[in-house]
Amino acid sequence: MAWNTEPQAIALCNSGDLVNSGLAVPFDVVYCGQTCYAFAIRYADRAYAYLNRCSHVPMEMDYQPNRFFDMTGHWLICATHGAMYSPQTGQCRTGPCRGGLISIALTEFDGVVHWHTGPHLQPVVF
Template sequence: MSVPAAGDAALHALCNSRDLTDGGMAVPFDVSYAGQTCRAFAIRYRGHPHAYLNRCAHVAMEMDWQPDRFFDDSGRWLLCATHGAVYEPDTGACKGGPCRGGLVKIDLKESDGVVHWRSQYPLCPVEF
């Protein structure tokens, strides 16, 4: 499942590329989804940035076990601290634990040392 992106969706700077390290801490941001302001997070996995709504597919609760920490100790899986659901970092697909479907993916683009996200309505511009 992906956040719908219109053909004319704007790119919004999220962070410098160096702010995302493989298996490291996430960069949080807000998006508009289904008429609500929702927290989202960006991570890097195997060299590529990925972003998702911070919402477990089992029950719509934020997943981080500590602020901006989603990876397990190995840096291989994204975990829901509340339910123990396990997700693939590159696709958001559920790979174990209680979940219905996968994480909601947010489109990212990385160029010239900056990670951008696509949305028609930026809610929290990021300054860096």
């Protein structure tokens, strides 16, 4: 299957669905040819998205469905390894990890959050 190489903005959720340090909105993407889970969160009034895989070992990070923030609401935490990541950058701050989370570009306008495709990131086609 040939992918559209032009970047696309794909509607993900309403802006109000993302609450500061609250539940994530999950979505599926194709990353480097492999279907992966991803998530969007809001932190300090801005939306961010990442692949749902720890950089230490590529396992899903949420400790309960769509819960990624630690008890303080300031760090994204891997439930399996305890690695902690900055919600603004995805960079690892502490724990076992290699680098950081894989970021997914988001934009927010007219009350809707959109994620953006790229050369290694495509929508899942059913």
